[in-house]
Amino acid sequence: MTAPPNIQRPAPSPRPQDIDEIDRAILRVLAADARTPNNAIAEHVGIAPSTCHGRIRALRERGVIRGFHADIDPAALGLGLQAMIAVQLNVHSRAQINTFVRDVPKLPGVVSVYHVAGSDDYLLHIAVRDSDALREFVLDHLTGHPAVRHTETSLIFAHLPGSLAGLGLED
Known part of the structure; x- marks a missing residue:
């Protein structure tokens, strides 16, 4: 597909x-x-x-440089809790997938959406105010979405950026 x-x-x-x-x-x-x-x-x-x-x-x-971005601290914007939410879809029909990828990136708090292989279909990186906002995000936007079968949330305690060695750019 x-x-x-x-x-x-x-x-x-x-x-x-x-x-x-x-x-x-x-x-x-x-x-x-x-x-x-x-x-x-x-x-x-x-x-x-x-x-x-x-x-x-x-x-x-040539697509080697895809863009230039500001590294914005979500906590400085009042979004002190970050999480990765693994999402499994109900059915892998084109219509459900298209609905999901149309809707989810626009949701408040969504930082990134990753389409992945394995037991999960998508990983969502979100930043929200607190645990209440996280619960509301999952309940309001994911568990009720017609394409979503299951979610599993993992809190992010720290983000450690990789090194240039990971890209083969080490000195």
Whole structure:
């Protein structure tokens, strides 16, 4: 079965050999701080600013760089409780899947939605005010959704970002 059209899938990956050491160095700088000015990246990498700009543009066009994002602390917005909710669907019909992927990303508190393999169909990362809000989210938005058969909630105590080594960008 093909996935519904609403789901953002990773772009086809460039071949690793198409990413040279200069590109890797640029990616390391941007991963550390995506707001680093082009001139500073060029200086750090040892290339001309115009060359650096062209390489960054090419990395974006090839889908290596998918975007630049702010890392926002949900707790600073009053959303002090985060959870991962595993969701199993009732039936894997295209209509139910399309309804689920249309509705769920728009729900208040949803940070990310992951379509996964295994016993669960989706993982939802949510951020809410407190345990009462978490309970209300599950009851109001998931257990009553016609596509949902079962949910299992895991609280997130801490988020530890991975290293650049996980992407093959270590020094």
